[in-house]
Amino acid sequence: MKYCVYFLFSLSLFFSCTDGSEVTDSLANDDVSKVNDTIIDAHTLSNYKEVSISHTHLDIEVDFINKRIKGVVSHTIDNSQNKDQIILDTKNLEIFDVTLDDGDSATYSYGDNDELLGLPLIINLKQGTKKINIAYSTTDGTEALDWLVPEQTAGKNAPFMYTQGQSIFTRSWIPIQDTPGKRITYSANVKVPDGMLAVMSASNPVERNPQNTYEFNMPQPIPCYLIALAVGDLYFAPIDHRTGVYTEKSMLDACAYELGDMGKMVDVAEDLYGEYQWERYDVIVLPPSFPFGGMENPRLTFATPTMIAGDRSLTSLIAHELAHSWSGNLVTNATWEDFWLNEGFTVYFERRIMEELYGKDYVEMLALLGYQDLEQDVASLDPKLQLLKLKLKGNHPDDGMSNIAYEKGYFFLRYIEESAGRSNFDSFLKKYFDDHKFQTIITEYFVGYLQRNLLFATNLDLNVNEWVFQPGIPKNCPKVVSSRFENVEEKLKLFYYKSDINVIDADNWSTHEWRHFIRNLNANTTSDQMRIIDQKYDLTHSGNSEILAAWFEQSIKFGYEGIYPALENFLVRVGRRKFLQPIYQALANSDEGMKRAKEIYSKARKNYHYISFETIDEILKLKDKVN
Ligand code: BES
Ligand code: ZN
Numbered sequence: 131m132k133y134c135v136y137f138l139f140s141l142s143l144f145f146s147c148t149d150g151s152e153v154t155d156s157l158a159n160d161d162v163s164k165v166n167d168t169i170i171d172a173h174t175l176s177n178y179k180e181v182s183i184s185h186t187h188l189d190i191e192v193d194f195i196n197k198r199i200k201g202v203v204s205h206t207i208d209n210s211q212n213k214d215q216i217i218l219d220t221k222n223l224e225i226f227d228v229t230l231d232d233g234d235s236a237t238y239s240y241g242d243n244d245e246l247l248g249l250p251l252i253i254n255l256k257q258g259t260k261k262i263n264i265a266y267s268t269t270d271g272t273e274a275l276d277w278l279v280p281e282q283t284a285g286k287n288a289p290f291m292y293t294q295g296q297s298i299f300t301r302s303w304i305p306i307q308d309t310p311g312k313r314i315t316y317s318a319n320v321k322v323p324d325g326m327l328a329v330m331s332a333s334n335p336v337e338r339n340p341q342n343t344y345e346f347n348m349p350q351p352i353p354c355y356l357i358a359l360a361v362g363d364l365y366f367a368p369i370d371h372r373t374g375v376y377t378e379k380s381m382l383d384a385c386a387y388e389l390g391d392m393g394k395m396v397d398v399a400e401d402l403y404g405e406y407q408w409e410r411y412d413v414i415v416l417p418p419s420f421p422f423g424g425m426e427n428p429r430l431t432f433a434t435p436t437m438i439a440g441d442r443s444l445t446s447l448i449a450h451e452l453a454h455s456w457s458g459n460l461v462t463n464a465t466w467e468d469f470w471l472n473e474g475f476t477v478y479f480e481r482r483i484m485e486e487l488y489g490k491d492y493v494e495m496l497a498l499l500g501y502q503d504l505e506q507d508v509a510s511l512d513p514k515l516q517l518l519k520l521k522l523k524g525n526h527p528d529d530g531m532s533n534i535a536y537e538k539g540y541f542f543l544r545y546i547e548e549s550a551g552r553s554n555f556d557s558f559l560k561k562y563f564d565d566h567k568f569q570t571i572i573t574e575y576f577v578g579y580l581q582r583n584l585l586f587a588t589n590l591d592l593n594v595n596e597w598v599f600q601p602g603i604p605k606n607c608p609k610v611v612s613s614r615f616e617n618v619e620e621k622l623k624l625f626y627y628k629s630d631i632n633v634i635d636a637d638n639w640s641t642h643e644w645r646h647f648i649r650n651l652n653a654n655t656t657s658d659q660m661r662i663i664d665q666k667y668d669l670t671h672s673g674n675s676e677i678l679a680a681w682f683e684q685s686i687k688f689g690y691e692g693i694y695p696a697l698e699n700f701l702v703r704v705g706r707r708k709f710l711q712p713i714y715q716a717l718a719n720s721d722e723g724m725k726r727a728k729e730i731y732s733k734a735r736k737n738y739h740y741i742s743f744e745t746i747d748e749i750l751k752l753k754d755k756v757n
Contacts, residue, residue, distance in 0.1 A: 157169070158574050158577055158578025159578065160578065160582060162571055162575055165574070166570065169311070169465065171311045171464070172522060172523040172524075173298050173308075173527055174298075174308055175217065175241060175244060176218055176219050176309065177213070177215070177216065178309055178311065180211055181211065181213045181255070182207065182307065183206065183207055183208075183307055184315070185315045186306065187316065187318065188203050188304065188319070189318075190203075190318065190320055190321070191320075191322075192321065197275075197291075198267050199275065199303055200266065201266075202263055202264065202266075203264050203306070204261055205261065207259065207261065209259065212257075213255065215255060217241065217250050217253075218250070218264075218305045218306055219247065219251075219298075219306060219308040220248055220249050221271075221301045222248070222272055223267070223272075223303075224267045225251060225265075226265040226266060228253055230255070230256060230261065230262055230263070231261050232261075233263075236254060237253075237254045238252060238253045238254065240252065248302070271302075272302045273299045274295060274300060274302045275291060275302075276419055277290075278290040278291065278417055284380050285363055290363070291362070292360040292361075293358050294425060294432075294741060296355040296425065297526075297528055299741075300354050300357060308354055309354075310462050310463055313352055313353055313462070314351060314354060315349055316347075316348045317332075317348070319346075320346065320359065322342050322361050324342055326362060326363060326364075327344075327362065327363070328344040328359065328361045329364065329430060330357075330359050330430065331428045332346035332347055333346060333429070334430060337366070348429075353462050353570065358427035360376075360414055360416065363379070364414070365379050366412075367385070369390065372410050373389075373393045373410070373411050374412045374413075375389050375413050376412060376430075377414065377435075381435065385413075388437070388438050388440070388442055388445065389413060391445060391487060392448060392452075395452055395483055396452060398483050399453060399455070401486075402479070402486070402556065403456050403479065403556075403559055404563055407455070408428050408429050408455055412431070413431045413432075414430055414432055414433065415434075415435050415438065416433065417435065418706070418737075419738060419739055420432065420433070420435075420706065421706060421740075421741040422706065422708075422741075423436075423437065423706060424437075424448070424451040425451070426454030426476075433451070434706050436675035436706055439641065439674045439675070439676075444675070446480055449484050450476055450477065450480040452480075453475075453479035454476050456475075457471070457475035457476045457563075458476055460563060460566075460567050461475075461562070462570040463572070464572045465572060466522055467521060467530070467572075467573075468519065468520075469527070470519075470535040470536075470539040474535055474537075474538070474539015474540055474542060474543060475539065478543040494615075495612050495615060497544075498610045500536070500537045501537065501610055504533045507537075508602055508603055511532060511534065514601070515534065516534050516601035517534070517598070518539060518597065518598045518599075519573040519599055541607050544608045545592070545597070545604075545606065546584070546592065548608055549590055551588075555584070558580075558584040580594065581594075593606065615646045618646050621633060621635065621647075622651070622652075626659075631666050641677060644669075644672075644674075645680055648680040648681050649680060651684050659688075670692055675704070675706075675709065679700075683712045683716050697730075701713065701730050702737060705737055707742040707745055710738070710746055711746070714750065715749055727750055
């Protein structure tokens with residue numbers, strides 16, 4: 131047994147352990163605002179520590195003809211330090227004019243452009259300035275916005291546009307202090323073309339109005355990566371008294387069915403970790419170009435249509451985005467180097483919601499798939515990217531978007547839960563969310579908080595430093611056992627051994643059993659064996675996107691040709707990066723595949739959001755050649 135000794139010296143807190151590891155860290159102080167004063171977000175060029183924005187008001191018009199958002203943003207500022215300048219982040223924006231308060235003209239200039247972080251806008255303030263107003267427009271170079279023509283939507287009769295703020299894209303559609311380390315409230319007036327509906331991460335309309343102008347209000351303070359807007363031919367269907375779904379008309383019934391358990395999910399989440407703080411929880415199901423599975427924009431999760439499987443089998447994605455209403459949106463990572471505080475906690479919370487609703491057996495399948503993802507990343511990622519606490523200065527924050535934050539984060543929390551006991555851990559988490567609601571925190575602070583509020587009280591000495599500050603998977607990582615997956619493995623073995631497809635008796639398999647089966651096809655599988663499986667189960671035409679994507683990836687590896695042209699169809703239609711990346715990568719591993727990939731990509735690229743085509747350009751070595 132190793133003993134930790136705890137010394138508290140005014141602001142600094144030291145805890146040293148008998149295994150020689152020592153954390154000497156003023157960052158583990160118990161006063162979160164003091165800790166926050168000492169940290170620097172490496173991904174903003176703004177001076178948010180000196181002068182900060184407290185409220186943002188947008189008065190904008192969405193212009194589909196020129197593919198621009200234009201208008202005025204007014205920031206109410208807090209300048210108690212009496213600084214004479216405020217610096218905002220911008221990227222690829224056009225600034226027309228800046229005024230102060232009720233219209234006093236202002237002088238402004240730009241700092242040095244940074245290819246990654248953008249162009250700082252420096253506005254000179256006067257004594258007592260309370261508000262800055264910036265007239266601006268987005269440009270073709272915007273990274274946040276996706277403009278879709280009618281053919282790229284389900285209904286094919288109206289255009290569509292949506293924003294993606296996380297991680298550092300908000301600055302490409304709003305001049306703002308773009309850091310997760312600061313919270314703001316916001317409001318907006320948004321004008322849209324005739325017949326279209328606008329929705330935001332705020333209070334939302336449920337139907338069109340004849341003025342084509344919509345008003346929004348987000349009274350709870352949020353980090354600005356959560357400001358979000360979508361405009362399209364949208365309709366709304368309620369699920370229960372506080373949940374519902376927005377999507378295009380032709381998808382409304384299917385989406386309402388798929389999300390039918392959403393009301394129960396919110397109830398279960400509240401029972402676990404405390405009251406839901408955002409009033410409503412709605413989801414918008416977007417067109418298939420959306421680059422993510424889901425995005426936790428407060429009050430209105432943005433979701434991919436690839437989660438609509440017809441059988442509710444992919445709704446852990448909604449449990450995930452809902453869980454962010456606590457981990458991420460209520461308690462926020464103060465820098466992108468602490469991203470696991472958002473995602474690891476959310477995966478843990480998501481699986482607790484799923485366990486309440488669908489049982490332990492179900493969740494162990496999800497956890498085991500997660501563990502496999504983690505092992506893969508540990509085998510392939512640079513050790514520097516295998517830490518929960520990341521160092522990302524000079525790199526894009528999205529480089530930290532790996533299974534380390536999600537799954538290593540999850541297993542770390544599960545390890546604490548199993549060590550401390552579930553009820554102790556649940557009380558700890560509930561208090562953690564309550565103590566830090568509407569605040570931002572960093573990893574070192576969390577480690578100190580964990581020691582003070584759980585580990586000392588329960589007399590536990592866990593290898594926290596190894597989990598958080600070292601690469602790889604610690605030896606005491608919880609083991610997941612799934613009897614349903616063991617059955618799949620047995621069937622797979624028999625299939626190879628007997629060369630007989632009929633030993634696989636998969637009629638009652640869930641999506642996740644299929645995913646496990648496909649992932650665990652052995653490395654020597656032949657294209658003939660793939661064909662035999664496909665002849666019986668027609669995986670090439672599965673209506674389930676997770677099965678389809680996994681099947682395509684393996685088919686490419688084993689040279690099974692039967693997937694084309696279904697593969698092409700999928701790649702041209704779907705822009706979700708998590709699916710595209712491994713498939714294009716598998717293709718790019720051979721000359722022939724690379725040729726095919728480029729051919730398909732020439733048709734598909736226009737259907738992807740910036741976030742996805744950036745990644746795929748790199749895989750196909752097209753950087754700087756396309757655009
Ligand atoms: N917040 C993330 C999406 C994100 C992360 C966007 C980093 C930009 C930068 C969201 O909650 C998420 O994790 N989405 C996952 C789905 C989830 C079920 C794991 C995704 O999109 O794959
Ligand atoms: Zn997430």
